[in-house]
Amino acid sequence: MVDVAVVQTNELGDRSYIAHDGQVAIVIDPQRDLDRLQAVLDEHGLRCAMVVETHVHNDYVSGGLQLAHQHHAPYAVNSADKVAFDRQAVTDGDRLTVGDMQVLVVATPGHTDTHLSYVVTGPDGPAAVFTGGSVLYGSVGRTDLVDPARTEELTRAQYRSAHHLARLVDDDARIFPTHGFGSFCSSGSAAGGADSTMGQEKTRNDALTTDEDTFVAKLVAGLTAYPAYYAHMGARNREGAGPVDLSAPQQVSPAELSKRISAGEWVVDLRDRTAYAAEHLGGTVGIALGQQFATYLGWLIPWGTSLTLIGESAEQITDAQRQLVRIGIDRPDGSAVGTLQQLADGHETRGYRRATFAELAAAQQAGDPVTVLDVRRDDERAHGSVPGSAHLPLHSLLHHLDEVPSGPLWVHCASGFRASIAASVLDRAGHDVVLIDDEYATAVKTGQATG
Structure with missing residues (x-):
């Protein structure tokens, strides 16, 4: 049986996967901070032999190209995707061999036009199906990200893709979606959870338990707003992102901090909301460092604007940076660490009830x-x-x-x-x-x- 290690990115509600035969590995939909993935590869003594993308992602910047470069491994991306880098172009029906594993490439349009799923099998045991933003646990990926005017068309494609996969694999096939764990790329009744099989999905998945018209009406009616930074992710992923730099940003003096605030720049305070409400530097924005930090900062900040982070420790700044590189905010323009009294240095402080x-x-x-x-x-x-x-x-x-x-x-x-x-x-x-x-x-x- 193909073994699968899960690398969760709870902050974005996504998962990356490492499918392996005990010696070589296929990495599916890797996030950009690759040290987490490398740690899993090292722990299991695995060599990364291939990196694959289910789709050009809308909710994060992929680390796939960089991971493939680091391991001199092929990088499988749909041949129909117009990308600015060399890749192993794959299409529906292709069969790949990686170690003792066989990989079937399956076109599953809906979440995006060029979405692929990968059915990975070993010498024995049930298949592992990596479904990206197609079949999720309980539902499917949202269908309004490519073009809102095409939402119904893509929703119908999503329905048909789910049924195609359900016919293609056995009920014991294990399902491994990228989205569906809190990501705004999810839709409908995404159930989360640790695992699922195609047989389970046939009993609970919105796309597999209703007729097409009912499914389309329900999914379209349930679509909600999604983060503004999504508009920038596809283009970045088609360009191909390079390595991340999580080294400490430039330290900003209290005087410089005051200057940036007075100039109307975005200075974001990472402290919890209780501390921020009690007292903060006037003119800052308070976004507590937690699982939703990058989502809401990326949603609100004017894209490309100067960003300075305020934290209570260097570790807070580093944690914030890790979240931000995943959505393409590569380097803050500075940071300030210390108590509010140290950072204020005469600048106005405010508070509210x-x-x-x-x-x-x-x-x-x-x-x-x-x-x-x-x-x-x-x-x-x-x-x-x-x-x-x-x-x-x-x-x-x-x-x-x-x-x-x-x-x-x-x-x-x-x-x-x-x-x-x-x-x-x-x-x-x-x-x-x-x-x-x-x-x-x-x-x-x-x-x-x-x-």
Whole structure:
């Protein structure tokens, strides 16, 4: 049986894979920080003999070309993809041999026009099917990234690709998708989980349990907003990305930091939202370092703009850099590490209140001037809201600051994370904000929200 090692990138909701026969390996859809993959290869004593891409990725910059160069291995990419580098061009029906493994290339358009899946078999045991953004656990990859005008066409292609794979492999074939673990490339009822087989997918997958028209209507209706940085990933992957540099960026003095803030540059504070709300350098943006850090920074920052990171330690800066290179933000323009008092050096510090939905209710009952601002996505808002609240999704806030109501703003999302980013953006713009650092579900339970 083909052995498969999983390398998870929880921050983007994706997985890379190493399929091997105990001696040589095929690496599928590698992320760009290759040291994690190399550690797995070394741990198992494997030689990387081939690198393959299921598709030109929309949600991250691939490390495939660089990994192939490092190991002098062929790099398999669809022959129909117009790329600026040498690759092993593959197409539907091709059969490749890697060690004791056989690889069947299968066209599975839908997520992208040129999407491929790879069926890998060994001398015995069930096949391993690497499905990229085609068949996911419980659903399929989204179909509106190539061209919104072609969404229905590609959704129908996605449905047919799923059925083609289901007919092609046995029920015990193991399914290994790249997306579906929190990635915005997922759609429908993506189930996550540790593993699945084609037989399991036949009982639960949206594409395999309904007719085509029902599937198309459901998937299209469920598509939500996706990060703005996706627009830059395809072009970068067609060019072919080089090695990453995770060395420490230039250290910025407090005086230089103040200068950059005053010039309106993006200076991002990595501390948690509680610390940021209590006190921060005026003019910064607070995006707590965590699993969603790169997604939301990449979504909000004007692409190509200067970026300086503020952290409590050098390790925080390095962790942030690792996340950022995956989406093509290769090098921050500087960093500053230390306590807020050390970094302020006379620069204005600000803070704002954190509150609960219960405290919001108390303020409203007391007749305080309160405007509630909901920064959730449109699809979330459609299920219910705080009556009388204003609505500006976080991802569009910077473009609609002139529409933000005046007066004190009580800002909420579903859990507090996105609201904390929005509060920092609004504070930067001079608004009087209160961060509702609470679960929206609490407001629903108490009757403050409609659902």
